[in-house]
Amino acid sequence: QHVDNKWVSSSSEIIAFRKALLNPVTANQFQRFVSLKGDLLENGVLFWQEVQKYKDLCHSHCDDATVQKKITAIIDCFINSAVPPALQIDIPTEQAKKILEHRKELGPYIFREAQMTIFALLFKFWPKFCKFQSNLPSDKILLALERKKGKKMQKKEG
Secondary structure (H helix, E strand, O other): EEEEEEEOOOOOHHHHHHHHHHHHHHHHHHHHHOOOOOOOOOHHHHHHHHOOOOOHHHHHHHHHHHHHHHHHHHHHHOOOOOOOOOOOOOHHHHHHHHHOOOOOOOOOOOOOOHHHHHHHHHHOOOOHHHHHHHHHHHHOOOOOHHHHHHHHHHHHHO
16 A cells, blocks of 8 residues: 555555564575565564464463573574674664573563664565565566575676
């Protein structure tokens, strides 16, 4: 939906995007697509999915030790990585610090702000992905993305 050349999203588009991120095939295609747009965007897709799994874990009333392990895994992977840069997703450092400060609180909302930031960031690429995807049969999407990545790598090297 265009209003004065600005992309205005409807709730149905937001829901479609959320469903796509929860669908392993579409999420993988989208992840490959955004990996061509920026280094940390690919991690953003994984982060969003892991936070969803974390929230499911919280709502399944499993033991605190398991919930804490999941929090630690998400933090070690995306927020405070041993591999530089420590912050592996595109969120403000204040959000990252807040998560680290609240890492012992076991509720489903510890990653909420960061997840919303990532969702909003990734959602900007959704219309472009939909357009790209609409021109290809689904079994050719990953192949086309691999070709684009190859061309991008050649440009970097050349």
